[in-house]
Amino acid sequence: xxxxxxxxxxxxxxxxxxxxxxxxxxxxxxxxxxxxxxxxxxxxxxxxxxxxxxxxxxxxxxxxxxxxxxxxxxxxxxxxxxxxxxxxxxx
Amino acid sequence: xxxxxxxxxxxxxxxxxxxxxxxxxxxxxxxxxxxxxxxxxxxxxxxxxxxxxxxxxxxxxxxxxxxxxxxxxxxxxxxxxxxxxxxxxxxxxxxxxxxxxxxxxxxxxxxxxxxxxxxxxxxxxxxxxxxxxxxxxxxxxxxxxxxxxxxxxxxxxxxxxxxxxxxxxxxxxxxxxxxxxxxxxxxxxxxxxxxxxxxxxxxxxxxxxxxxxxxxxxxxxxx
Numbered sequence: 244x245x246x247x248x249x250x251x252x253x254x255x256x257x258x259x260x261x262x263x264x265x266x267x268x269x270x271x272x273x274x275x276x277x278x279x280x281x282x283x284x285x286x287x288x289x290x291x292x293x294x295x296x297x298x299x300x301x302x303x304x305x306x307x308x309x310x311x312x313x314x315x316x317x318x319x320x321x322x323x324x325x326x327x328x329x330x331x332x333x334x
Numbered sequence: 335x336x337x338x339x340x341x342x343x344x345x346x347x348x349x350x351x352x353x354x355x356x357x358x359x360x361x362x363x364x365x366x367x368x369x370x371x372x373x374x375x376x377x378x379x380x381x382x383x384x385x386x387x388x389x390x391x392x393x394x395x396x397x398x399x400x401x402x403x404x405x406x407x408x409x410x411x412x413x414x415x416x417x418x419x420x421x422x423x424x425x426x427x428x429x430x431x432x433x434x435x436x437x438x439x440x441x442x443x444x445x446x447x448x449x450x451x452x453x454x455x456x457x458x459x460x461x462x463x464x465x466x467x468x469x470x471x472x473x474x475x476x477x478x479x480x481x482x483x484x485x486x487x488x489x490x491x492x493x494x495x496x497x498x499x500x501x502x503x504x505x506x507x508x509x510x511x512x513x514x515x516x517x518x519x520x521x522x523x524x525x526x527x528x529x530x531x532x533x534x535x536x537x538x539x540x541x542x543x544x545x546x547x548x549x550x551x552x553x554x555x556x557x
C-alpha cells in the first residue's frame with residue numbers, strides 16, 4: 244500500500260460564460276494590464292489517497308467526475324504522484 | 335398532502351417552507367433532517383427548501399445532493415411521489431440528477447433579492463393546474479446562482495416536452511430561454527429559483543404563490 248498526492252483542477256467549460264473571469268479581466272485592464280485576455284477562474288483541490296496505484300487512480304477518476312466537478316458545466320483533470328515517487332498525469 | 339420539508343445545515347427558508355405547507359397543504363407537515371435514511375411513512379410531497387446548504391461549498395447544492403436523505407428522496411421520485419425544490423432546493427435537484435441542467439453564477443455576479451414576474455407556461459402539471467396558461471405572477475427571488483444552463487439538446491427537449499413551467503418576464507440572471515422553473519419528464523419533480531412559499535399571504539406582498547400549493551392539493555384529489 245502506498246500514499247498518493249492528487250491535484251484536481253476544475254474549470255468551467257469553454258462554452259460557459261465565466262462572469263467571475265470577466266470581472267477579474269476588467270479589473271486587470273483598469274490596472275494597466277490591458278494586454279491580458281481570456282481570464283477564466285477555476286478551482287484547485289488537493290487530496291491524499293492511500294491504496295494501490297490502480298485502485299487509487301480509479302477512485303480519483305470517480306471522485307473527480309462525480310463529486311468534485313459537475314460535468315454539465317465543468318471540465319476537470321487530475322494529476323497524481325506517489326509520495327516520493329514519479330508523477331502521472333490523467334484527464 | 336403529507337409533506338416533509340428537508341433540512342440541511344445551512345438551509346434558511348426551511349421555516350418559510352414549513353409555514354406555507356402547514357397553511358396550505360398539511361397542518362402536520364414536518365421537518366426531516368438530512369442525515370435521516372428514510373422519509374416519514376406516507377410522505378406525498380418532499381419540499382427541498384432554499385438556503386445555502388453546506389455554505390454552498392464546492393458548488394451550490396452539491397454536498398446536500400449527496401447526503402443520506404437524498405437516496406430516499408430519489409426513491410420517492412422514482413415511485414412518482416412529488417418533489418418541490420425551491421432556490422437552493424432546485425440546485426440540489428440538478429446536482430442530484432433529478433432534474434437536468436445546472437445553475438451557475440448570475441450573469442452580473444450580483445445576489446438578487448426582489449420580486450419578479452413569471453409567466454406560467456404549462457398548466458398541465460400537478461404544480462400549476464390552478465393557474466391559467468400565460469398568467470403572469472409575482473414571486474420573489476433571492477439568489478446568487480440562478481443562471482440556468484443546459485446543453486442545446488436538453489434545452490430543446492425541455493421546450494419540446496413542455497417541461498419549462500415558469501419563465502421570467504424580464505430575465506434577471508441570464509438563464510437560458512428565460513427559464514425560471516422546470517419539471518421532470520414525468521412531471522412529478524419541480525425545481526424553480528423563485529420562492530412561491532414566500533408569496534402566500536397578502537400581508538407579505540403577494541399571494542401569487544398560493545396557486546402552486548392549491549394545484550398540488552387538486553392533484554392529490556384527482557389522483
